[in-house]
Amino acid sequence: MKIVLNKICKSFAGKSVLKNVCYEDDFKALAIIGPSGAGKSTLLRIIGGLLPPTSGELYLDGVKINFTEKELLSYRRTIGFVFQTKGLFEHLTALENVMLPLIHSLQLEKTEAEERAKQLFARFGLEREGYKYPHQLSGGQQQRIQIARAVAMKPKLLLLDEPTSALDPELTAEVLDMLGELQAEGLKTIIVTHEMGFAKRACEKVIFVAGGTIVESGDSAQIFTAPQTKALQAFLNKVLEWRP
Amino acid sequence: MKKYTTCLKQIISVVLVVIILVGFVWISLLRINHRLDFTTLWGYRYRLWQGFKMTLIMAFASLFVSLFIGSVAAVAQKAKFLTVSYLAKFYVQVIRGTPLLVQIFFFFYIIGTAWGVDNRYVAGVLILSLFEGAYIAEIIRGGLESIDRQQFELAKAVGLTPAKTFRLVTFPLLMARILPALTGQFASIIKDSSLLSVIAIPELTQITQEISADNYRLFENYFFLGLLYFVMTFTVSLITRRLERKYKHENSSE
Numbered sequence: 001m002k003i004v005l006n007k008i009c010k011s012f013a014g015k016s017v018l019k020n021v022c023y024e025d026d027f028k029a030l031a032i033i034g035p036s037g038a039g040k041s042t043l044l045r046i047i048g049g050l051l052p053p054t055s056g057e058l059y060l061d062g063v064k065i066n067f068t069e070k071e072l073l074s075y076r077r078t079i080g081f082v083f084q085t086k087g088l089f090e091h092l093t094a095l096e097n098v099m100l101p102l103i104h105s106l107q108l109e110k111t112e113a114e115e116r117a118k119q120l121f122a123r124f125g126l127e128r129e130g131y132k133y134p135h136q137l138s139g140g141q142q143q144r145i146q147i148a149r150a151v152a153m154k155p156k157l158l159l160l161d162e163p164t165s166a167l168d169p170e171l172t173a174e175v176l177d178m179l180g181e182l183q184a185e186g187l188k189t190i191i192v193t194h195e196m197g198f199a200k201r202a203c204e205k206v207i208f209v210a211g212g213t214i215v216e217s218g219d220s221a222q223i224f225t226a227p228q229t230k231a232l233q234a235f236l237n238k239v240l241e242w243r244p
Numbered sequence: 245m246k247k248y249t250t251c252l253k254q255i256i257s258v259v260l261v262v263i264i265l266v267g268f269v270w271i272s273l274l275r276i277n278h279r280l281d282f283t284t285l286w287g288y289r290y291r292l293w294q295g296f297k298m299t300l301i302m303a304f305a306s307l308f309v310s311l312f313i314g315s316v317a318a319v320a321q322k323a324k325f326l327t328v329s330y331l332a333k334f335y336v337q338v339i340r341g342t343p344l345l346v347q348i349f350f351f352f353y354i355i356g357t358a359w360g361v362d363n364r365y366v367a368g369v370l371i372l373s374l375f376e377g378a379y380i381a382e383i384i385r386g387g388l389e390s391i392d393r394q395q396f397e398l399a400k401a402v403g404l405t406p407a408k409t410f411r412l413v414t415f416p417l418l419m420a421r422i423l424p425a426l427t428g429q430f431a432s433i434i435k436d437s438s439l440l441s442v443i444a445i446p447e448l449t450q451i452t453q454e455i456s457a458d459n460y461r462l463f464e465n466y467f468f469l470g471l472l473y474f475v476m477t478f479t480v481s482l483i484t485r486r487l488e489r490k491y492k493h494e495n496s497s498e
């Protein structure tokens with residue numbers, strides 16, 4: 001998928017969070033890494049059409065995204081978004097969470113929506129969680145159901161904002177395994193992550209964001225083995241320092 | 245076995261409470277040499293029934309109007325246009341900060357007269373609704389604020405329209421949070437409607453006053469009046485418990 005970010009700026013109440021973000025590439029799986037507070041989530045929300053930029057342009061596969069409410073509504077239906085935590089509707093069961101957007105955003109029949117949801121639950125070993133409410137599910141299950149909900153809508157692009165940063169290592173693995181499987185099937189993804197191992201293995205492109213701009217970007221093989229900038233070297237040293 | 249003894253304990257406790265309370269009232273009555281006699285009330289049963297119905301009508305009508313006023317005031321407090329927001333905040337503060345009795349006199353005799361609202365039933369419902377609406381506005385505002393904002397972000401992300409977000413997300417989440425408080429407020433409406441007797445609306449309290457002027461049995465009349473209000477509010481609280489169970493699936497980890 002081709003993505004173009006052209007001079008994207010975002011400020012909140014006068015405070016500048018993204019400054020002149022420019023990027024252009026063709027990717028299957030793109031990882032966004034960087035220190036916290038760098039503006040990664042903000043950038044991802046702009047790409048997902050959840051937040052209009054203060055200025056700048058976004059193109060996906062050559063199509064310009066217009067940040068008007070009306071156009072965003074249909075744009076968002078083509079993009080999956082997975083939140084860091086609490087990404088399920090808390091008053092709905094797991095199955096209802098997956099069915100709701102199918103019925104009310106994609107206008108599917110209820111039976112069709114239910115069938116599609118149940119198939120996904122079966123495929124990812126979630127059958128037994130279908131009738132549970134979010135507070136009855138583990139963090140890993142919640143994240144997998146979020147991913148299932150996004151995938152059920154057959155998005156052209158899946159965005160994930162630190163989907164495993166609140167999880168224990170073994171739950172992290174179950175979420176990343178599911179994601180890897182979907183990527184292998186050709187699902188295009190952009191993931192904000194602190195899992196450098198996953199970024200290196202499963203994403204062929206990487207963006208390093210710091211202080212509200214893209215400091216370095218490129219192929220992940222290159223980024224992780226031969227970082228060019230001091231900032232990225234320092235960042236990688238820091239996050240890899242405590243790894244065995 | 246353990247279940248059996250706790251059940252027994254509960255029964256004994258209930259009996260004890262009843263004995264203590266009835267005994268206390270009994271002794272109080274003995275001390276002032278009063279013999280209760282409820283028989284005269286039977287003769288007023290038709291008027292009491294009329295009053296009972298009127299109280300229910302005023303309470304139900306006020307419930308609906310105050311829900312409307314409360315919702316508008318809750319949303320208006322958040323309005324970007326400052327005049328609207330201040331007006332809503334001012335309304336809530338003033339109404340909650342003054343006695344209902346004062347409001348009834350003020351709105352009925354000054355505002356009502358000035359603007360030609362001469363139907364006292366309409367005036368009664370409006371005044372009571374204005375009063376309860378301020379409390380309901382606070383309940384709704386608190387409920388809205390307690391919803392995690394990410395729930396709305398989610399709704400956006402999955403492509404729901406604002407109207408569907410309200411219907412499928414905001415409303416059910418809000419209901420789960422405020423239903424107990426709202427039904428509690430309905431019990432208050434029932435009790436507060438008794439003050440409408442000061443503008444001569446023939447509801448239960450007004451009828452009881454009229455009966456008292458007729459039979460001079462103040463104790464019995466007001467005792468019975470209290471009992472009738474309790475029957476209404478107790479029914480409401482029973483219904484509340486049922487509704488709570490129905491709406492309460494989240495936040496309740498058991």
Ligand SMILES: Nc1ncnc2c1ncn2[C@@H]1O[C@H](COP(=O)(O)OP(=O)(O)O)[C@@H](O)[C@H]1O
Nearest residue numbers: 012013017034035036037038039040041042043
């Ligand atoms: N809605 C918002 N209002 C005000 N400031 C915000 C908002 N969202 C993010 N920020 C600020 O923008 C900066 C970047 O945030 P974020 O994009 O969440 O960073 P990251 O995801 O890289 O940790 C932070 O300083 C944060 O406080």
Ligand SMILES: [Mg+2]
Nearest residue numbers: 040041042162
């Ligand atoms: Mg973030």
